[in-house]
Amino acid sequence: MNWVRVNLFSSWPNAITTLVIVWLAWKLALPFLDWAFAQAIWTAPDSRVCRDAKGVGACWALIHEKHRFILFGTYPFDQQWRAGLAILIFLALYAISALRACWRPWLALAWVAGLTAIGVLMWGGVLGLRYVENERWGGLTLTLLLATFGIALAFPLSIVLALGRRSELPVLRLLCVIYIELIRGVPLISLLFMASVVLPLFLPEGMSIDKLLRAQIALILFAAAYLAEVVRGGLQAVPSGQYEAAQALGLPYWRMTGLIVLPQALRISIPPLVNTFIAFFKDTSLVLIIGLFDLLTTVNVSIGEPKWVGFGIEAYIFVSLVYFAFCFAMSRYSQNLELDLAGGAAKGGVR
């Protein structure tokens, strides 16, 4: 009772706010819950049942009916276990990377092994698996592929760019600044357009890169610029005494960077790096605009079918939940890690 008085009714304005919120919840949240759960249709033989209930109850039957297509796109139906397994491998890789006990050199090996396995599963053509060309990849698998490969390949590039931007060589510094500011100054969609229509013109005759790879390249170049700024922040946070001590020991530039500076800088920048990962994961949805079959596109195509036209809200709520699950997990993880690292720093410095 005391808690209620202190937190909800401490003063007149406070009490009025509380009452207004409760009233709004009554008027808005209850009907929504009624629509989303109580009156919802979970399975239906066809969409007629849903049409009769439109506006009264949500039609989750749409998701039930189309979930294979939404998750895996046009991947051959009888082979979709392969795409499903690839998603599981992705999740396992994310999970072990999140555990600090696993931050050991073998983690890099696990990633190489995992990504190779995913490649083999998705393409096939070996081990008795049927070959599946990458135009048929889609859905959640494709979203995870674009996001994971994007970050995995952009990260090394971003370290080079960040070091270049902090370099004492004016020409290198200028080149890195131009690259980073150029990419950060334009919308991602213009880079994706560039990858889909202009990049083919840049290549010599007879050489071509397929659409998926082109989009992936654009995403990597885009992510690298943003990650580079985060890494640069980490580099700036390393006390200059560390640089000076390393120089006093006579370490040359690359060993000073690799052994002393980068390990500290990267550790400091892990929380903001995870935040950049979240932004990038969300940004992969833009490949819809250049016509790749990612998670959002498969949802869009599903509700474009005459049978399911008009159930967009249900479909977009579902896809929001999928994105939310990934991003929320990452953001909670980054918050905990920040507290953890701050605690470690308070106890005995960043080690």
Add this chain to the structure above:
Amino acid sequence: MGFLRSGRSRALFFQIVALAGVFAALAFIVHNTMLNLERSNIASGFAFLGREAGFEIGESPFIAYSAADNYGRALLVGMFNTIRIALIGVVLATILGTLVGLARLSTNWLLAQIASAYLEVIRNVPLLVQLFLWYVLITDNLPGPRDALNPLPGVFLSNRGFAVPGVDSHPAHLWMLFALVAGLVLAGFVARWARARQARTGQPFPSFWAGCGIALGLPLAVFLAAGAPVKLDAPQLSGFNFQGGVVLTPEYATLLIGLVIYTAAFIGEIVRAGILAVHRGQFEAANALGLSRQLALRLVVMPQALRVIIPPLTSQYLNLTKNSSLAVAIGYPDLVSIANTSINQNGQAIEGIAIIMAAYLTVSLSISAFMNWYNKRIALVER
């Protein structure tokens, strides 16, 4: 390779190699592109800007446009549409974001919880998904114009867009705008004079209120002198849609709602962090010096909070502007979407994308140059 051992010449060597590498890559790309363009018979250059565009644009509220106009004009319409969404979006997102940031700090537990739930949900779902959701909400789930929702007098929400009352334009309104600008400049001079006088004589002058009076009083005087010309123009249902007032198309409304709600979530966090960054002791010290609560806020707390808030806030404004390019996915004719149409028609992709990039780069780079200048100005001067 002995010269590589000396630091100086090694540095020079690496830089020359890097520069040569970049130029070689650029030359390779340009060479290939020329050959490819020649082979596929695509024209190059910006001559196409003067040719007839031949496509209609859904909305161009500022300049007249028809399909017979040229590409240059079409792109200009797109540019204005981008500015139209970005400016209004920035203003509304700042207001909503500040409210959300304050709500998170509220002593009312319920309000704080709702604000943080809003932040978590909005920040963890892609903007594009949110835009699609708003779009189907408006176009699929609102009633038609005949039985439009009418939450406030004169405001109609229907699947054809939102109609709100507007004010009929009058020449005096333009003069009021000039008067406002003149008033602001004058207020600036008054503030300067007041500061100089206070430094000289120690006498304070209420320059803030005087400035407000001048900046708002001048337009008001013009308004009254012109005979207070206000004619409210309420939307009326005629035929299948609303006439009169200001009608926001579903596309514009979607983009505005989506961008404002998305960006406000990020601004809310920035505002909260800025307020928390000012130490309680600062307020207490100002009190102890005998400053009134208002003066303490204005002279002690706000300058420190703003120093933390403004740099990330600017980058959110830039993000909003760049994110407005998602208009192409829902069909609002912004710069990117019109450039895209033009590319699809005439195949001149390089020029089209160059125009998009140049436009956004100009805005981004000039704002970040301004930010650098501003940061230097307000940075703490340390001993």
